[in-house]
Amino acid sequence: MDDPTPDSVVWLIGAGRGIGRALALHLAREGRTVVGSARNREDLESxxxxxxxxSGRILPQPLDVTDRAATAQALEEIEARVGLPDVVVLNAGTHTSMPAARFDPEVFDKLMAVNVGGVVNGLAAVIPRFVKRRRGRITVVGSVAGYVGLPTASAYSASKAAVIAMGQSLRPELEAFGITVQVVNPGFVRTPLTDRNTFAMPFLMEPEAAAARIAKGLRSSRFEITMPRRFTWLMKLLAMLPYPVLFALTRRAIPPEARPEALDADGTDEGGTDRKADAA
Ligand SMILES: NC(=O)c1ccc[n+]([C@@H]2O[C@H](COP(=O)([O-])OP(=O)(O)OC[C@H]3O[C@@H](n4cnc5c(N)ncnc54)[C@H](OP(=O)(O)O)[C@@H]3O)[C@@H](O)[C@H]2O)c1
Incomplete structure (x- = not known):
């Protein structure tokens, strides 16, 4: 079912850079009013x-979505400026690679605060108003990394699996209130976030192409919006494999910095010295 309201109001959290920025521009080109949130005010102003x-416009609404009260306050301000949004896109997210041997609860907490807590705070602000109005669209951004736990991504994969599960859980309940819940699961998209990756990213997409796919999904009633499809289908297949086969494949994807040799080399793994002695 297509959404025939190109002039509708979209609140896009995570609009300053990357996928969100490209999506904001795409939606403004479609004639929509986009209220763009992120922490960095200059990004939003530019x-x-x-x-x-x-034909549309973008209005900056700076926000740290990990702050629940500020998120609720931002929505009140948006209502006063342009009315209750028709569409809310919860796109803010971050990633820090974390080798298992350097498991760091602070990295875990930070990723969970943004990737899960940010979605929770957005939902908490929006759902009661959409329920009352009996209409709305809520689109959360997950990742194919949420289909299956990937090496060095125990925090990121867990956070994105949580986002996907939240969407699955909310969709059938909220549709009875006229609310469409969708999940966007991108593969690799070239953004400041993935510019940090040192490994080759298969099927890497440009953010404008990802944004076009998301914008098309926003005009439909489909639950999952994925891109690029060939890669996302491969990741879905991976998640269906028996565990011995899955681990044989993901083991090969462990980057050099997460392997015992790397920890031994920089002298941080005292246990490694013992292992070498044992092996000798
Ligand atoms: N790029 C990919 O290949 C890829 C693949 C799968 C999924 N994803 C997901 O897609 C989303 C966008 O990723 P991206 O690659 O475009 O990332 P990005 O380039 O780092 O952009 C992230 C945006 O989110 C905002 N943001 C981060 N923390 C925030 C916070 N606490 N409050 C409000 N805004 C916040 C950032 O602005 P500030 O820092 O100024 O707040 C920025 O505008 C994320 O959820 C990511 O996990 C990306």
Whole structure:
């Protein structure tokens, strides 16, 4: 079912860079009013300037979505400025690679605070209002990394699996209130986040192409929006494999910095010295 309201209001959290920025511009080109949130005000202001001359517009609404009260307050301000949004896209997310041998609860907490806590705070602000109005669209951004636990991504994969499960859980209940819940699961998209990756990223997409796919999904009632499809289907197949086969494949994807040799080499793994002695 297509959404025939190109002038609708979209609140996009995580709009300053990467996928969110490209999506904000795409939606503004479609004629929508996009309220863009992120922590960095300059990113949002430059985004709003970039949208000048398009048929829609982008309004900056700076926000740290890990702050629950600030998220609720932001929605109140948005309602006063442009009315209750028709669509909310919870895109803010981050990733820090964490080798298992350097398991760090602070990395875990930080990723969970943004990737899961940010989605929870957005949902907590929006759901009661959409329920009352009996209409709305909530689109959360997960990742194919949420289909299956990937090496060095125990925190990231766990956070994105949580986002996907939240979407699955909310969708059938909220549709009875006229609310469409969707999950976006991208593969690799070239953004400041993935620019940090040192490994080759298969089927890497440009953010504008990902944004076009997401915008198309926002006009439909489908639950999952994925891109690029060939890669996301491969990841779905991976998740269905028996564990011995899955681990044989994911083991090969362990990056050099997460292997015992790397920890031995930088002298941080005292146990490694013992292992060498044992092996000798
Ligand atoms: N790029 C990929 O290959 C890929 C693949 C799968 C899934 N994803 C997911 O797609 C989403 C966007 O990723 P991206 O690659 O475009 O990332 P990005 O380039 O790092 O952009 C992330 C955006 O989120 C905002 N953000 C981060 N923390 C925030 C917070 N606490 N409050 C409000 N805004 C916050 C950032 O702005 P500030 O820092 O200024 O707040 C920025 O505008 C994420 O959820 C990511 O996990 C990306």
């Amino acid at each position: 985004l709003a300037r970039e949208a000048e001359g398009l």
